[in-house]
Amino acid sequence: MNLTRRDTLAGALAAGTALPSTAQTWRHGVDGQRVADLGDGRFLNPVLAGDRPDPALLKDGRDYYLTFSSFDSYPGCVIWHSRDLVNWRPIGPALTKNIGSVWAVSLEKHAGRYFLYIPVKASPRNGIFVIHADRIEGPWSEPIDLGLPNHIDPCHAVGEDGSRWLFLSGGDRIRLADDGLSTVGKVEHVYDPWRYPTDWVVESFSPEGPKIHRRGAWFYMLTAVGGTAGPPTGHMVIAARSRSIHGPWEQHPGNPLVRTMSEEEHWWSRGHASLVEGPAGDWWALYHGYEAGYWTLGRQTLLDRVAWEANGWFHMTGGDLSRPLPAPRGGSAVPHGLSLSDDFAHLALGTRWSFFRPHSNEAARARVANGQLHLSAAGTAPSDSSPMLLVATDRAYRIECDVEIDPSTTAGLILFYDDQLYCGLGFDEQRFVTHQYGQERGRPANPHGQRLRMRVTNDHHVVTFDTSGDGGRTWQRFDRGMEVSGYHHNVRGGFLMLRPGLYAAGNGEARFGNFRYVGR
The missing domain is CATH 2.115.10.20 (Glycosyl hydrolase domain; family 43)
Structure with a gap:
């Protein structure tokens, strides 16, 4: 783009x-x-x-x-x-x-x-x-x-x-x-x-x-x-x-x-x-x-x-x-930045993606193959699973991704400040799991099973979620919206930012594909 x-x-x-x-x-x-x-x-x-x-x-x-x-x-x-x-x-x-x-x-x-x-x-x-x-x-x-x-x-x-x-x-x-x-x-x-x-x-x-x-x-x-x-x-x-x-x-x-x-x-x-x-x-x-x-x-x-x-x-x-x-005179321009979208042709750890408070062997959880990120599950929720995050650059943006899970795995997309303040939407093979204020807020039924495409929109601090069972051809608005203007240092401390990202918890692994970030 x-x-x-x-x-x-x-x-x-x-x-x-x-x-x-x-x-x-x-x-x-x-x-x-x-x-x-x-x-x-x-x-x-x-x-x-x-x-x-x-x-x-x-x-x-x-x-x-x-x-x-x-x-x-x-x-x-x-x-x-x-x-x-x-x-x-x-x-x-x-x-x-x-x-x-x-x-x-x-x-x-x-x-x-x-x-x-x-x-x-x-x-x-x-x-x-x-x-x-x-x-x-x-x-x-x-x-x-x-x-x-x-x-x-x-x-x-x-x-x-x-x-x-x-x-x-x-x-x-x-x-x-x-x-x-x-x-x-x-x-x-x-x-x-x-x-x-x-x-x-x-x-x-x-x-x-x-x-x-x-x-x-x-x-x-x-x-x-x-x-x-x-x-x-x-x-x-x-x-x-x-x-x-x-x-x-x-x-x-x-x-x-x-x-x-x-x-x-x-x-x-x-x-x-x-x-x-x-x-x-x-x-x-x-x-x-x-x-x-x-x-x-x-x-x-x-x-x-x-x-x-x-x-x-x-x-x-x-x-x-x-x-x-x-602008400063002289010099020459290098290509600026990097894409925040990811087709997972290679593992861009340390440039695009980073782990939150990783253990010494955390990087071993992630690998790419056939255009997918394979992320081994860890912990029970975003709070203890060391999610993979990127630095958002826009006041309003949208992320979306294909997500496929093993049985006994819960995975999804999040907006993450730290392990006590985040929001997002995950799913296992039977139920969604909603995250708000760093807590689990509900588990409605998941009609899509182990694979779906998920979309998170942060529209100037107003967050909505959409899901699709047909690869993004049609979308269904998820019945939980959030306002996240308070997800920052002056409320929580820590000097961090609200980062979009991916998580996988439980056992097994999640596979993420065709990740897209669009600034609005």
Whole structure:
């Protein structure tokens, strides 16, 4: 599918006027992937739609690499590649071993080797891990535990004296060994972040996500404060600078550099920024934000142009980012995104699909053959079956799929936030099973037996289900509809998104075929 959804607002785009909050002016490339590139030298945020939080960005010659917090999704830390900062394609996952819930990482290259510093929330304790690779495509090493249970959001930095450091949440840092694979000494406090006025409406102070950049004679530190979610006006970007990696750090006189000022803006809770030099030498910032009214889509990746001032400071220029903006000059476009539809010609784990909180051998449950995904059943329900999920990119979309089950297997389609908050429709050979609020809500009779085609529509948070016993030629509306606008972090916690996906529970296996995702 190659739909272009620009025609009705062509005049507004040409004039550069603000877009209504309900306007759908992005383009779809391959099935289900929103494309930021408008094709006329401009782009429209987000550059990566859906849940792509805490962007960790690396410039490596003419190539740019990007990865995100992957939390409980595995394979995780998917690496994306670009040559123009607007068009991105996934390379593959760097992390396959479940070490816990992955928060904001640091992606670096030092002395010809790539490093990922990975903070995790895990039981029995939190920690920060490092993995490394000689090629960005991998293979990546086994995770090495650096300890550091009291911090999140590491950022690798190299000082003017060649020393290597991890800067951490709260204005702290710790030295790294020369090989970057262990720490030296103790954590030290080196920076007191700028504080906003006490009457601002925020979630909490929460200084996190430090990013260190060197330009000319200065080191610049960007930090997120104000809380990641909560009120739309909470999250923000602040900056400081120093002549030395060792400080002292001088606060930016224009703090905060990025902040959502009103819930009327198109992007909420904007923060967690990285700076990068563009292909033609201009500068840009990538950070995340929630689309207004759509916390369910998670934090999406936004691109903002940076302007440098004569005094060595900088500021962002994009405003609320609701308008088309001039794209970075130079560079070249890679094919953007990937299809969210799947004919199961191969198993796209870590790019299209991921498991939720998988066991160490979870990937062995899934294989493809004859255009079908064969998924061995596990657990008793979506809550304990480690469903296979993908990142939705649209405020409204539809998924549908052929599903065939063994006796004693229950399978179906779901919209899944986490193991305690999801909805969906499954079936065994005799009955349907409806899921709502993370609970089983009813088991009406199933007239289709062990095979049917199922469709789930999420129309701006209103969810409906349809089933077909003849391969999709005719459809029957299922008598259970739902409203899911509350299936998000500010209700449940966890910093996740509502993901469409597949599950198989009980015994035996389910076979899924001809999976289709259509953004609406």
